[in-house]
Each structure stands twice: as structure tokens, then as C-alpha cells.
Amino acid sequence: MARNLKNIARLIETVNDTKPVEEQFLSDLKRSIELTAKKEGRKPSQTYKPSGMNCIRSMYYQVMGADCTDEPNYINIGICNSGSDIHERIQQAVIDMKANGMDCEYINVADYVRSRELPDIEIVKEPNFEAGEYETKLFNKKYNMSFLCDGIIRYKDKYYILELKTEASFKWQTRADVDPKHHKQGIAYSLNLGIDDVIFVYINRDVLDMKSFMFHVDDDMRQGLIDLVTECQGYVDRQIPPPKPDNLTKYACKYCGYSSICNSDK
Numbered sequence: 691m692a693r694n695l696k697n698i699a700r701l702i703e704t705v706n707d708t709k710p711v712e713e714q715f716l717s718d719l720k721r722s723i724e725l726t727a728k729k730e731g732r733k734p735s736q737t738y739k740p741s742g743m744n745c746i747r748s749m750y751y752q753v754m755g756a757d758c759t760d761e762p763n764y765i766n767i768g769i770c771n772s773g774s775d776i777h778e779r780i781q782q783a784v785i786d787m788k789a790n791g792m793d794c795e796y797i798n799v800a801d802y803v804r805s806r807e808l809p810d811i812e813i814v815k816e817p818n819f820e821a822g823e824y825e826t827k828l829f830n831k832k833y834n835m836s837f838l839c840d841g842i843i844r845y846k847d848k849y850y851i852l853e854l855k856t857e858a859s860f861k862w863q864t865r866a867d868v869d870p871k872h873h874k875q876g877i878a879y880s881l882n883l884g885i886d887d888v889i890f891v892y893i894n895r896d897v898l899d900m901k902s903f904m905f906h907v908d909d910d911m912r913q914g915l916i917d918l919v920t921e922c923q924g925y926v927d928r929q930i931p932p933p934k935p936d937n938l939t940k941y942a943c944k945y946c947g948y949s950s951i952c953n954s955d956k
Contacts, residue, residue, distance in 0.1 A: 720764040727762035734758060737829070737836040738919055740878030744871055744942070746932045749922045751948040753834065754929070758947035769895075773856040776893055780854055780900075781824040781841060797842040797849070799826035802883070811882060830882050833919050839879060843889070851879045851888040862894040868905045871942075877915045880907035931955045 709717070736755045742748055751758075787794040800816040803826075814836070815827035825838045841852040853876065857865070868876065868890045876888040888905040925932045934952070943949055 723764040723767055724762040727767050731762065735836055737834050738922070740835070740837045740875040743874040743878060743915070743918065745935055745938055745946070746918065746922050746925075747934055747952055748946055748948055749918075750925050750932055751951060753922070753926050756948055756951050759950050772895065776856050776895070776898070777840060777854045778822055778824060780891065780893065782822070784841065784843060784852065785819070793846050795844045796824075797844055799828070799839045799842050799883075802842050803828065806884065808882070808884060828882065833881075833916070834923075835878065835882065835919070837878065837882070839883070842883065842885065848887075849885050851876070851883060851885050853879065853888055853890050854893065855890060856893045856895045859894050859896040862892060862899070862901065865892050865901055868903045873905070874915060874918075876905045877907050877911045881912045881915055 733755075734752060736753050738749055738753060742752060781796070784794065785796040788796075798817060798819070800813045803811050803813055810830050810832035812829045812831060813826065814829050817824050817826050824841060827836070827838050829836045839851070840854045843850050843852050853872070855869075855872065872890065876890070879888060880886060886907050888907065890903050890905055892901045892903070894900070922932065931952075943952075946952070
């Protein structure tokens with residue numbers, strides 16, 4: 691098997707050598723981006739993540755520390771980097787609102803957690819506004835849940851969780867409400883931070899226009915998420931994969947890093 695892979699690699703290298711120099715350069719550039727990402731990549735922590743709670747089976751594999759088969763792809767790497775850059779610019783723009791006379795204040799999430807003495811919440815990494823780092827990394831030891839928070843704002847005397855999302859133009863054009871696949875993420879933030887309302891801002895990745903939607907979280911929604919985590923933890927404790935959900939789309943499974951191990955399990 692190893693010999694076959696080496697032969698394939700040599701064949702690809704030979705084909706690349708016959709291309710014009712500019713195409714060879716571009717191919718090497720793309721591969722270099724992927725190799726750098728692979729070197730810098732870290733094994734995902736064995737915790738529940740608000741952004742990955744749409745599939746209990748994926749949650750199980752995450753907490754069990756299963757191998758994720760996602761290979762770095764230069765396009766996905768670029769999309770993620772671009773999204774991070776856009777988020778930072780928007781976060782700075784929100785900070786600037788107060789200086790521009792708007793009744794809005796961007797709250798340091800770490801300070802908020804400390805001032806409210808939120809139970810079970812640990813501050814893993816604080817933001818550094820001067821360095822342009824606005825996200826706060828938090829860990830809920832009760833639910834074994836770790837997450838990054840885009841921010842909290844106090845707007846017109848009320849606190850809101852701020853969540854920024856970048857998406858392709860074709861999705862953004864038809865965006866009329868919070869994407870259902872982001873509901874559990876908003877509920878998780880509300881559960882951890884004790885704030886009922888989440889403002890989702892969707893940013894068109896192509897032209898940088900924005901839309902905003904309010905997502906209100908109630909006690910039943912928070913309890914539903916607690917029940918989901920409790921159910922998944924039961925499977926983790928028994929080391930038995932939960933049944934495959936029957937409401938997931940083929941698209942969701944296609945891009946899941948645990949699809950291989952999931953397909954091999956019963």
C-alpha cells in the first residue's frame with residue numbers, strides 16, 4: 691500500500707513538472723498553504739462545542755477523541771481566514787460605535803463572566819483588544835463544553851450576545867432569519883452566559899453587506915440542550931455510539947470529519 695502511494699506521488703510530481711512554470715508555482719502555493727495548516731493543526735479538545743451540536747453522534751465522537759479525517763484544503767483554509775479577518779473588523783466597528791455617539795458598548799466577555807460570577811464557567815483565554823483579539827475562550831466544567839464567544843454588547847441599556855456569521859452570496863441573498871443549524875449554538879451561548887437574546891449578524895462574504903436577526907432563547911430551549919448533552923454523555927460513559935440521527939442532510943454528513951468512523955460503526 692505504501693509503495694502504491696509513493697508511485698502515485700511520483701506520478702503526480704511528474705505531471706506537475708510538465709506544466710507551465712506559473713501553474714507549477716500556483717500548485718505549490720496551494721499545497722504549501724495546506725501543509726502549513728496541517729503542521730499548525732491541533733487535535734480537537736474532547737469537549738462539547740456549541741457549533742457542533744446538531745448531531746449527537748458527532749458530539750459523541752468529539753468527546754471520545756475519535757480521529758477526525760478532515761484534511762486541510764486551501765479553499766476552506768482561505769474561507770476560514772477571510773471569515774476571521776471580517777469578524778475582527780466588525781468587532782472593532784462595534785467597539786467604535788460608542789465613540790461615534792451610539793448607545794452601544796462592546797463588553798469584555800471575560801470581565802462580564804467575572805462580574806456576574808457565572809457558575810461553572812472558566813476563562814481559558816482572555817481577549818486582547820489592543821492586539822485586535824476580541825474573542826474569549828470559555829469552558830463550562832459542568833457540561834464539559836468549550837467555546838469561543840464573538841462578544842457581548844450592551845445596546846440601549848440591554849445586554850445581548852453577539853454572534854457573527856459569514857456566508858456565500860447565494861445563501862445571504864435568501865437569508866430571512868437565523869439559520870436553523872445555528873439555533874443550538876445560540877442556545878448554548880445563552881445557557882453559559884445567562885443572556886436570553888442573541889443578535890446574529892450575517893455578512894455577505896462577497897460584497898460585505900450585512901443582515902441581522904434576533905434569536906430569543908427561553909428556559910425550555912436551554913433545558914432541551916442540557917438534556918441533549920446529558921443523553922450524549924450517557925453514551926460516552928458507556929462508550930457506545932448513539933443511534934444515527936435520521937434528520938440530517940446528506941450535505942451535513944458529506945462534510946463531517948467523523949463520517950468514516952460513523953459509517954463503520956453500527
